[in-house]
Amino acid sequence: MLILASQSPRRAELLSQIGVPFTALSADIDESILPNETPEHYVQRLAQQKAQAGWRASADTAKRRLVLGADTVVVINEQVMGKPKDFDDARAMLNLLSGQQHQVLTAVTVTSGQRFETILVKTDVTFCALSPSQIEAYWQTGEPKDKAGSYAIQGIGGKFVTHIKGSYSAVVGLPLYETNQLLSRMSQAHEC
Numbered sequence: 062m063l064i065l066a067s068q069s070p071r072r073a074e075l076l077s078q079i080g081v082p083f084t085a086l087s088a089d090i091d092e093s094i095l096p097n098e099t100p101e102h103y104v105q106r107l108a109q110q111k112a113q114a115g116w117r118a119s120a121d122t123a124k125r126r127l128v129l130g131a132d133t134v135v136v137i138n139e140q141v142m143g144k145p146k147d148f149d150d151a152r153a154m155l156n157l158l159s160g161q162q163h164q165v166l167t168a169v170t171v172t173s174g175q176r177f178e179t180i181l182v183k184t185d186v187t188f189c190a191l192s193p194s195q196i197e198a199y200w201q202t203g204e205p206k207d208k209a210g211s212y213a214i215q216g217i218g219g220k221f222v223t224h225i226k227g228s229y230s231a232v233v234g235l236p237l238y239e240t241n242q243l244l245s246r247m248s249q250a251h252e253c
């Protein structure tokens with residue numbers, strides 16, 4: 062049985078969408094960025110730490126075989142955006158994204174205890190120009206508060222997206238094609 066080391070309802074929905082059976086548990090880790098750490102290193106390190114924490118937390122689960130952890134960040138001008146702390150934080154993020162292209166990085170780690178493999182998926186997303194009143198109204202919907210970059214492409218935030226190049230599911234939190242490939246590779250490695 063796959064353990065999904067995540068509290069994200071989006072990741073659970075996405076895994077269910079491709080028919081992968083799993084049990085979810087939360088894997089709390091310190092999400093602080095290290096000095097001089099690149100966005101690519103940061104997002105992959107967090108995915109690995111979530112998978113490792115999930116492996117430890119599921120030690121007494123008899124059916125544990127593989128554990129999956131993932132992390133998503135929004136990056137613009139080398140600046141990493143996680144979830145907003147408050148409205149001011151969300152407004153600052155959305156002002157930076159307004160009328161610009163940014164990257165969404167999602168890393169996924171699968172571990173079998175002995176082995177682990179991490180993939181990184183990068184998607185370019187372009188936003189229309191946002192007015193201050195649009196940003197405030199969007200914050201009032203409650204949608205931005207638990208989303209990297211303060212928006213959800215799968216929700217109301219979808220109306221701000223003029224263009225996307227890459228993986229839509231990766232922006233929502235889990236790249237379906239790449240995750241399925243990764244799970245197939247790790248399942249085979251585990252059986253041998």
Ligand SMILES: Cc1cn([C@H]2C[C@H](O)[C@@H](COP(=O)(O)OP(=O)(O)OP(=O)(O)O)O2)c(=O)[nH]c1=O
Nearest residue numbers: 067068069132133208209212213214232233234
């Ligand atoms: C950009 C974007 C992010 N997001 C979400 C995906 C992630 O759930 C969240 C980024 O936070 P993460 O720290 O990657 O994940 P999480 O805290 O929600 O869940 P966990 O660590 O337990 O796995 O932002 C969207 O839902 N839609 C979007 O368009």
